[in-house]
Amino acid sequence: MNFSLYIARRYLFTKSSNNAINIITLIAAVGVFAGAFALFIVLSGFSGLKEFSLSFTNEFDPDLKVFPETGKTFSFTDDEKERLSKVAGVAAFSEVIEERVFLEYKAKTHTAFIKGVDSNYQQVNQIDSSLIFGTWLGKSEFQVVAGNGITRILSLSVNDYQNLLRLMVPRPGKGQVTNPTEAFNSESAIVTGVYSVNEELDSKFIFSNLGYARTLLELEANEVTAIELKLTPNAKPDEVRTEISSILDEKVVIKNRAQLNETLYKMLNTENLAVYLIFTLVVIIALFNVVGSIIMVILDKRENIKTLYSLGAAPGTIKNIFFMQGALMTIVGGAIGLVIALLVVWLQLQFDLVMITPTLPYPVQIRLENVLIVIATIGTLGILASYIAASRSKKALQV
Numbered sequence: 001m002n003f004s005l006y007i008a009r010r011y012l013f014t015k016s017s018n019n020a021i022n023i024i025t026l027i028a029a030v031g032v033f034a035g036a037f038a039l040f041i042v043l044s045g046f047s048g049l050k051e052f053s054l055s056f057t058n059e060f061d062p063d064l065k066v067f068p069e070t071g072k073t074f075s076f077t078d079d080e081k082e083r084l085s086k087v088a089g090v091a092a093f094s095e096v097i098e099e100r101v102f103l104e105y106k107a108k109t110h111t112a113f114i115k116g117v118d119s120n121y122q123q124v125n126q127i128d129s130s131l132i133f134g135t136w137l138g139k140s141e142f143q144v145v146a147g148n149g150i151t152r153i154l155s156l157s158v159n160d161y162q163n164l165l166r167l168m169v170p171r172p173g174k175g176q177v178t179n180p181t182e183a184f185n186s187e188s189a190i191v192t193g194v195y196s197v198n199e200e201l202d203s204k205f206i207f208s209n210l211g212y213a214r215t216l217l218e219l220e221a222n223e224v225t226a227i228e229l230k231l232t233p234n235a236k237p238d239e240v241r242t243e244i245s246s247i248l249d250e251k252v253v254i255k256n257r258a259q260l261n262e263t264l265y266k267m268l269n270t271e272n273l274a275v276y277l278i279f280t281l282v283v284i285i286a287l288f289n290v291v292g293s294i295i296m297v298i299l300d301k302r303e304n305i306k307t308l309y310s311l312g313a314a315p316g317t318i319k320n321i322f323f324m325q326g327a328l329m330t331i332v333g334g335a336i337g338l339v340i341a342l343l344v345v346w347l348q349l350q351f352d353l354v355m356i357t358p359t360l361p362y363p364v365q366i367r368l369e370n371v372l373i374v375i376a377t378i379g380t381l382g383i384l385a386s387y388i389a390a391s392r393s394k395k396a397l398q399v
Contacts, residue, residue, distance in 0.1 A: 032333030089235030116213025326386025
């Protein structure tokens, strides 16, 4: 066994005759344990919250979405549809028309967005699984599915054939409007269902059939505002993007789910980094105890150090003894803290120990990247602290 490692183990795991040294060493080990434990718990909790927040966008947004580079609409011909359906990696696609509309129901009004979708939309997005009342769009053109927020604002009733929902949009064209009644296109529809994703989306979108939206907006038969695509599990998004761009004659912009929610992703990543830095500072403070513990051991073992030096141990070898003692303290304390933290997170996943609401457990996730982050953080800072403290052994030889 390595000489320095053998002596370091003896110093770490054998009780000192000085009780103060034992207490300081125990406090240092507990500090490392607490730092590793807290860092992993916080990272796992934030990973769970991040996944929980993104689950709403994953339910509503497609894998890829095609927009016109300029203007609001672009042409999507039958030939382009056929070619797009043959692209490797594309599981399904749906034509979409989105535009701001003015809603009116029983003298109540609200501004929202109409989202006209075709029959393939349910293959691209599972929005119909978010229905909390009623049914999804049928074959009839004059049907809509409203968000839960919109139904509350307008006091909408499902399948109320006596009171239809009125949708209005500004009529396209140029010039001054002389007759206000001709300024808007207007259509009525029956509300067949209510969906709920999150508060923002529930008050923003109302779904209709594609033909209904085209009629309301006076668009051509092949005009769309976007194409939403679902990719196969083994698809390569960059290759699919390139092929889609080559198929469509008009210039388009293709965005993935992260780009569609760029602000949300940036916010979550920034918060994750801030949380990591804050708890890394806590770990650094805890590792000061390791530095103090090793320095106290060096002071306590001055006579032993001189004896080892007289027996031929080089200053570097003596330094390695205390460096390895600090490294062992960091490894043992960090490993125990990480293992117990993993157990706590696993218990939360299995038994819902902490609840946000009576039906919603606090979301956590066990991720390999979080384990590696904790190991790298504790290991790097622990080795640095041990090296700084072990350097004091040279001064002990000079006393």
